[in-house]
Amino acid sequence: MTTASVVFEGVDETRLMAVTTAVKSARAAAQEHGPRLAVHVMADCTMDGLETFLDFHALRGGLDAQVVLGRYNIFHQDLVNPASDLHALNPRLLVLALVRDSFASEPETPVEAVTARLEELFRLAAERTSAAIAVNTFVLPVADYDRGDSAAGRIGVVNDWIRGFVEANRARFFLCDWNRYVAAQGREACLDWRYWYLAKAPFKPAFLTLYAADLAKIGRAVLGLAKKVLVLDCDGTLWGGVLGEDGLDGVALNPGDYPGNVFHAVQRQILELGRRGVLLALCSKNNAADVLHALETHPHCLLKPGDFAAMKVDWENKAGNIAQLARELNLGLDSFVFVDDNPFEVESLRALLPQVETVLVPKALYLYPEAIARMADRFFYPASQTAEDAGRTRLYQARREAEEVRAGFTDMASYLRSLDISIDIHPIAAAEVARVAQLTQKTNQFNVHKQVYGEAEIASAVDSADRAVYVGVVGDRFGALGLTNVCILDRRGEDEAAIDAFLMSCRVFERNLEYVMLDHVIGEARRRWRVSRLRACFVPSAKNKPAETFFDNAGFALERVEDGVRHYVLELAAYQPKIFDYIRKIDN
Amino acid sequence: MDTITIHNTIIEVMAAILDVSRDQIGDDASMDTIKAWDSLKHMKLVMTLEQEFGIEFDDQEVVDLLSLRLIELAVRAKVPA
Structure with missing residues (x-):
């Protein structure tokens, strides 16, 4: 539009x-x-x-x-x-x-x-x-x-x-x-x-x-287009006053006084959004230690450090910081909403990152909770919460720690080795149908061909003789990463199989899990259907660049390009698997 | 509101709601001459006329608004000059 x-x-x-x-x-x-x-x-x-x-x-x-x-x-x-x-x-x-x-x-x-x-x-x-x-x-x-x-x-x-x-x-x-x-x-x-x-x-x-x-x-x-992240400023947004000047005792957050009661009410609304699966992030010009101390110790502060999936608390430009948050969370800027009380910050963000929706805290503070309610209704309704969503903030936090650990490693392989990555690949189970349907909707980046499937369509493949759905459930030493990889295979005649869907959640990027997944399903196609050829195609979208060269890297031959769609074929006799010794496959 | 404005507004509403061009709505336009003007479109037409002129029709009037001329008469009777 x-x-x-x-x-x-x-x-x-x-x-x-x-x-x-x-x-x-x-x-x-x-x-x-x-x-x-x-x-x-x-x-x-x-x-x-x-x-x-x-x-x-x-x-x-x-x-x-x-x-x-x-x-x-x-x-x-x-x-x-x-x-x-x-x-x-x-x-x-x-x-x-x-x-x-x-x-x-x-x-x-x-x-x-x-x-x-x-x-x-x-x-x-x-x-x-x-x-x-x-x-x-x-x-x-x-x-x-x-x-x-x-x-x-x-x-x-x-x-x-x-x-x-x-x-x-x-x-x-x-x-x-x-x-x-x-x-x-x-x-x-x-x-x-x-x-x-x-x-x-x-x-x-x-x-x-x-x-x-x-x-x-x-x-x-x-269609998977709802906003996913709420980015919040601190001073004048999470509490009244300026933390760096008024001090911990000076900021307005007491539910018994005006305008503390306004900020207290807003924090409650934000907390509820977090419970419904919205990712919360901080982007504020403050001393990071002051903000963490306030979140941890202020007696009326409902939001705790653990409620935030990511934080950028420093003196840098907010547009740059929000772009950085998008990279950290592996989400597009068009899934972000930003709240700030400073018209300058809001205006400059609108100019620099027009994809991000912005909300300015109203001057009449008593209208602030209503503005948050309207914002929630406009951008985060309806909340679709699955068990995966509820645990998502915790996952992102664990990954934040992982990124901090990564800073201490000189080469990527030794870092990945330290993660103790495991993947359990198996045919889809009934309890996984909802999550797989959800992934087909929500996964935009590592998705070779975005096709959205309903639960009924996924469920119908469970017992099919010519269609198979494989899922990968990933974990590392920071905890369970959940069901992140999906591959749907179709049998095509006596000798061929084709990849109908191949996607991976962005939370497990850059670990080479896609190759492990592919290797596993190739083995399954050979064993189950005795096919000798695997076909696949890559359908480019505005967002799926991360998957663009996957089939080339995996050893597929590019057969032809039609209307931008890249058609690949892999002769299984010539297939050379990539080995990653730091990924542990869990056998059932 | 003068009769010309009323006439033009009605034509505009009819063209938009019945999805026909303005010149297809002659002076003798009625449910018989405009094919798209069925009973469901009629309901939308009445609702839109009410919104645009800030008036309300009762049950009998709704049933009687079967042509451009009848609509014009009914609207003029309700809209202050």
Whole structure:
């Protein structure tokens, strides 16, 4: 999005007319609209208009949405019938837009009857598609009293169940809280009683635009485009005042006073983002020892040194430091968000590193927590947390220590030897399916051909005779690095196999694990399928330069280049494995 | 708002929402002459007209807004001159 993004500036996103016009101009102005996002909307009410708002929010977020509104209220059939429009589209995002009336014919319908029908539909949608699925809460009625067994009370219980289901199935399911939109805009602006009773269309544009904005954000997360790192300044951002001048006792952070209570509240929000898998980093002009001392010992400081995956506390230029953080964390600058109270720092960063999103601490400090909440909602929603995410900060920290150790070694091999690297390569196990699907989405750098797979697609390869998924689980003396390597092999006829996917998480770069992985799968292909030739291709993207020469280095012959795609072949009889004596293979 | 502005705004809204060019919307434009103008588009059209003019139509009016002329009459009656 370069030329087209201008079109979206200042557009009133609640007006159908403004949004329709902006979408039209954006589509006319630019040839490319970013990665494609196919969305299928299944609704048991009339959702027309949502497609326009979703197109708008997706384009503004750098996605090219293709939105199909399914036929009204026949989703069971569409899910079950393999020839349906739904399956023809094969969407990345499936939106279930459900109103309560379809699930509870009477206000008295018991909660269990409603949740049982919802669960049946949710599970069917998860089984029959490989899409991420967005579901909603039901809009609560106006209730002037609630005795617990009222209609409003029962809807509240159903909504809690929906939240719980999404939480328990967060690898596939996302929640759009319809009550949040109604609370933000007011019932009057959101609910269209006239069209509800005339055409079963419950919502006005003010509601549809908020709903569409959330769906577009979910789309970005599903495509692995959500922001990943929150970089924070210290003075005036994590606490009030200047640590170097006011001293540890002088900074404002006490929850009992203003403005200490503001910074305390902000730290709590930041901590929560860290728990949800956002990587936290510091970039501040201070004495590093002072900052560490404050984080460790200030009685009201909630953020501890261990909460940060990386720190740049010195007197250097912040743009240079953030670029350095990006290298250290092996992430693109476009996955960074930066918060600072100094307009100069924010402005200069915008000028020097426009890929980084910036947030300026508001002058009216009481608005700061709200600004952080909006920032979190805009850039880090939805939080997709897997067990891997939760342990990620710890991993990055261990690696930071590793980098410090590395400084003490003169040559790379002796450093790598000191790491005691191990890799356990095996066919994928059922419990690893979610992580592998996630890696196909999130891995941009060492990925020879980025193809995003859903869990269902990965799972279907587990028992296949002609397709095999191998994973590598890596560890070193700093701890477990987790499942970081994936290779998907396809058998092609009697004598050939082809690499369909070969990727490696950036946290294990520069250890030559990719060659160990390749060597292992070559052995497996020979043993299992008795093939004598392996094919592979490298499809260049904006980010996968780290994998560009992998096949050449591994001994593959370049056969041809077509439309930028490099096609390789390896005669296995001539294959010479690379040996790395510092990598220990764990045999099962 | 004068009648010319009202007329032009309605044409603009119809062209955008029904996705047709302005010159396809003649004075006699109606649900019968514009193919894209079906009942779902009609709903979006009504919502957009309401937003653009800051007015609201009731249930009967919604059903009656079947042509450019009828829309113009209904909008003029609601928008202060």
